[in-house]
Amino acid sequence: MKTNKMNPLYLDIGNSFLKLAARNGSDWQILFDGKHDRIDEMISYLASKGDKGKIILSSVRQDISEKLRAELSDRNFIEYRSSHIPSNRLDYKTPQTLGLDRFLVCLAAWIESDERNVIVIDAGSACTVDLMTTKGVFRGGIIMPGLQIIKSSMRDHLPELPKAPESIPEEWPGKSTVECIEWGVNGGFLLAVQGFIERYRSMVEDPVIYITGGNAVQIMNWMSEEASLNYRKYLIWEGLEQFEKIIRE
Incomplete structure (x- = not known):
C-alpha cells in the first residue's frame, strides 16, 4: 500500500509496545509493531522514509518519545498529551x-x-x-x-x-x-x-x-x-x- 505522501503517520507509545500506523482509506495499516527494545528499528524505518509528513504521537513513555525526537530531529512530531x-x-x-x-x-x-x-x-x-x-x-x-x-x-x-x-x-x-x-x-x-x-x-x-x-x-x-x-x-x-x-x- 502506498500512502498519500502528505498523509500523517500515527504513533502510539504504550507501556510495552511501539505501534505506528497510517490511514488506508476507511481502514488502518500497521507499519511497525514491536516492544520498546526495538526502538532503533523504528527509528531506522522512519529515517528511511522519503515522506517527511507529520507524525501524530501519543506516549505514556516520555523517555521513548524524547529519544525519537532527538534521533529524528528533521521530522515534524506533533505530540498530544x-x-x-x-x-x-x-x-x-x-x-x-x-x-x-x-x-x-x-x-x-x-x-x-x-x-x-x-x-x-x-x-x-x-x-x-x-x-x-x-x-x-x-x-x-x-x-x-x-x-x-x-x-x-x-x-x-x-x-x-x-x-x-x-x-x-x-x-x-x-x-x-x-x-x-x-x-x-x-x-x-x-x-x-x-x-x-x-x-x-x-x-x-x-x-x-x-x-x-x-x-x-x-x-x-x-x-x-x-x-x-x-x-x-x-x-x-x-x-x-x-x-x-x-x-x-
Missing part, C-alpha cells in the same frame, strides 16, 4: 497523570456510538475499564495488571505451579490444580472486568461496551454472553485522528 484535553471533557482528579491513550480510545468509541454512554475495555499490558458519558466527558475508571502480567507474575513467583491453559473451566469450583489456577487467573480476571461493567451499568443508562488491546479477542471469547460487546482493533488510531478536532472546539 493529557494537558491538551479540554477541561470540560474531564471528570478526573489528576489529569496530569492521566494516560492520554485512555481518553483517546473512549473518544473513538463515543464518536462511533453516536455519542452514547460508552464503556471501553483496553486489554493490554495494563487493563483499563473506563467510562465516557453522552456529553463526551471522560469519567475515569480502573487500571489493573493485564492478563499477561498476571500470568508472568505467577510463573515468576510460583514456579512450582503448573501453567494455566487459555480457558476457564465449565465446572465450579475447580477440581484439579490446573482448573483452580484457570479459575484464579483467567476466571478472576474475567470476573473483575464483568464486575466493573456492572458498576458502570448501575451509574449510566444503556452503555455501549467496546473492547480493544492485545488480549481483547481472548476476553471476548470468555464474554460471549455480552451481547453489546464490540471489538475494535484500531480505537487508539481513531481517537488520535479525532483528537485534534475536539481540542479546537
